[in-house]
Amino acid sequence: MTSAAAPNLDDLRRRIDAIDDGLLDLIHQRATIVGAVAAAKRATGSAGAFRPGREAQVMRRLAARHHGPFGLATMVRLWREIMCEFTRLQGPFAVAVQFADGRPGLWDLARDHFGAETPMTPHGDARAVLAAVDGGSATVGVLPTPAGTADGAWWPQLRGAAADRARIISRLPFASPGSARGDGLDAVAVARLPSEPSGDDRSFLALDLAAPLPDAEISRLAAAAGLSIHALPAVIDAPDGPARLAEIDGYVGDDDPRLGRLREDAGQRLRGLTVLGAYAIPLSESRAG
Ligand SMILES: O=C(O)C(=O)C[C@]1(C(=O)O)C=C[C@@H](O)C=C1
Structure with missing residues (x-):
């Protein structure tokens, strides 16, 4: 009877070295291609890195391919770093984060999502984060996901008609909160970018109402227009009537014809309707992160 020779540590490490060399060479090849992607974007006038x-x-394609003992959340972290580096290589990229009351949860989520080498600045409140995004000193702002009736809610500030206004563009964490010091905290990112669908999204609408409307009536009006309400997570009282934040299943762009239908059916009950943005549904909702 022959027994298989015990693996030789030096041989195994030589194989790891060869794999590491191969991974690094592939990352260098990826850099060359991203350089060509940036040139193609410039040539077609397609905005932004x-x-x-x-x-x-x-991330979804890689998560579907992923298997074996290497953690999915760690794989996502690696690719987040890779894609953030390739974003920075195409132009300035900086993140403004709400960091209030010494609570570092959003900072951790932002750093994990946008990369350890991306310049980040802390801001004491959401207004300052949005000012940094509007003023261009930050490409992206990271803010708590809107909920409830909080005083100083930031989402009403995204209302407006300007095509280049800041919009919600992602939700964090995309896979796992990791060791973020936020205890279940989740965040959204805002940026002055044209929003684009990822194929599995949710959208935020601000509904400026003339008077309070029951949730069931809002859902009925939305459904009649072909929009499915995922949640009605936040409301503020404004002098002319309440503003409701609606989270919609699927992607809704500024010129979505369903918005016209909703305006028509709601009539005087709806004083204003703004698309506040959309986000790709995180992997953590469809698969363990
Ligand atoms: O596909 C692009 O537009 C890229 O710029 C490449 C890339 C990547 O590294 O894969 C980098 C930055 C973008 O946010 C998205 C993807």
Whole structure:
């Protein structure tokens, strides 16, 4: 009877070295291709390096392919770092984060999502984060996901008609909160980018109402227009009537014809309707992160 020779540690490490060399060579090849992607974007006048919809598609494809003992969440972290580096290589990329009351949860989520080498600045409140995004000193702002009736809610500030206004463009964490010091915290990212669908999205609408409307009536009006309400997570009282935040299943762009139908059916009850943005549904909702 022959027994298989015990693996030789030096041989195994030589194989690891060869794999590491191969991985690094592939990353260098990827850099060359991303350089060509940037040139192609410039040639077609296609705005901006950062494409959160495309990044979500890349992550979903890799997550579907992924198997074995190497953790999915760690794989996502590696690719987040890779894609953030390739975003920075195409142009300035900086992140403004709400970091209030010494609570570092959003900072951790932002750093994990946008990369350890991306410049990040802390801001004491959401208004300052949005000012940094509007003023261009930050490409992206990271803010708590809107909920409830909080005073100083930031989402009403995204209402407006300007085509280049800041919009919600992603939700964090995309896979796992890791060791973020936030205890279940989740965040959204805002940026002055044209929003683009990832193929599996949710959208945020601000509904400026003339008077309070029951949730069931909002859902009925939305359904009649072909829109499915995922949640009605937040409301504020404004002098002319309440503003409701609606989270919609699927992607809704500024010129979605369903919005016209909703305006028509709601009539005087709806004073204003703004698309606040959309986000790719995180992997953590469809698969353990
Ligand atoms: O596909 C692009 O547009 C790229 O710029 C490439 C890339 C990547 O590294 O895969 C980098 C940045 C974008 O946010 C999305 C993807």
